[in-house]
Amino acid sequence: MDLLLKKSTGLRSKVIKMDKFDISSFTDILADKAGKIIPEIFKGVQKARRDYKNEIKILPDEIKYASAELWEEIIGKAISLGIDLIGFAPIDENLIFENDYVGGIEMLYENGIVLGMEMNYDAINTAPKPPAGLESLRIYAELGNATNKLVDFIRSKGYKAIACHPLGGPILYPAMAVKAKLGKIGKQGLLITKKYGPRQRLSIIAINATPLPENQCEDFEISEFCERCRRCIHFCPVNAIFEDPLVKKNGTITRIDSNKCFEYFYETTGCSVCIETCPFHKIGSEVLYYRQL
Numbered sequence: 001m002d003l004l005l006k007k008s009t010g011l012r013s014k015v016i017k018m019d020k021f022d023i024s025s026f027t028d029i030l031a032d033k034a035g036k037i038i039p040e041i042f043k044g045v046q047k048a049r050r051d052y053k054n055e056i057k058i059l060p061d062e063i064k065y066a067s068a069e070l071w072e073e074i075i076g077k078a079i080s081l082g083i084d085l086i087g088f089a090p091i092d093e094n095l096i097f098e099n100d101y102v103g104g105i106e107m108l109y110e111n112g113i114v115l116g117m118e119m120n121y122d123a124i125n126t127a128p129k130p131p132a133g134l135e136s137l138r139i140y141a142e143l144g145n146a147t148n149k150l151v152d153f154i155r156s157k158g159y160k161a162i163a164c165h166p167l168g169g170p171i172l173y174p175a176m177a178v179k180a181k182l183g184k185i186g187k188q189g190l191l192i193t194k195k196y197g198p199r200q201r202l203s204i205i206a207i208n209a210t211p212l213p214e215n216q217c218e219d220f221e222i223s224e225f226c227e228r229c230r231r232c233i234h235f236c237p238v239n240a241i242f243e244d245p246l247v248k249k250n251g252t253i254t255r256i257d258s259n260k261c262f263e264y265f266y267e268t269t270g271c272s273v274c275i276e277t278c279p280f281h282k283i284g285s286e287v288l289y290y291r292q293l
């Protein structure tokens with residue numbers, strides 16, 4: 001049973017509080033849109049919580065075989081739901097948080113499907129102004145709903161699955177995305193992908209199925225570029241990004257002072273300055289060409 005269910009080994013997380021998002025600077029249309037999107041986010045989180053509680057009433061005693069055809073169906077369904085990135089990796093217990101304050105999830109299945117959804121380029125370019133904040137809210141709602149629907153689909157195929165909502169979540173998404181070969185971690189701690197740079201949000205589905213399919217994303221390396229660039233460190237409005245990451249004894253890497261970041265993040269409903277300033281967002285992975293110059 002231990003092999004099938006993954007639990008935290010003690011990784012700490014910071015509490016995300018939806019009621020702290022400040023949309024008072026949103027006017028007219030933006031305020032109307034935010035007024036519709038925020039309840040959608042809550043609905044998505046509540047559905048994921050409810051489903052999780054039902055899911056763990058009967059735990060599996062073996063991991064179920066999944067054929068290549070099943071994975072193709074899952075990938076096809078994910079694309080039809082608007083998912084832009086999909087990768088696969090075993091769930092790493094060391095990346096599970098001690099407490100999932102938002103979703104209430106305490107255990108996950110053996111394997112993970114990592115999902116990503118692109119954020120709108122033009123909206124992110126307005127960061128930290130309200131259109132970028134609204135885009136953060138929109139993507140939480142849309143990716144949350146798509147994740148829940150994909151879990152429903154997987155269950156309809158007779159497999160057990162747990163939806164981890166993009167807001168909060170029980171596991172460190174960017175690190176899991178690296179394991180799923182979707183990209184690399186930038187100086188600001190965000191996943192940088194070849195397709196969208198840091199301009200995506202992530203969620204995960206834990207699934208009781210094996211073997212996982214091969215990951216299709218093309219690998220690329222950004223660490224040298226980041227060392228030269230450091231734009232996100234320079235432009236962070238509250239100096240929350242460390243020049244050099246803190247590496248703890250257990251190997252955990254902290255790239256951001258979350259106290260400083262969260263305050264501004266709430267104030268601006270998602271900030272996004274460290275997405276907007278990143279050349280992998282502005283130009284795309286072609287920036288690696290300039291590394292040669």
Ligand code: SF4
Pocket residue numbers: 188235236237238239240241256260261262264265270271272273274275
């Ligand atoms: S989200 Fe904003 S405040 Fe937080 S690290 Fe990025 S730029 Fe800084």
Ligand code: SF4
Pocket residue numbers: 186187188225226227229230231232233277278279280
């Ligand atoms: S802004 Fe520069 S240093 Fe920061 S993540 Fe992007 S490429 Fe790396």
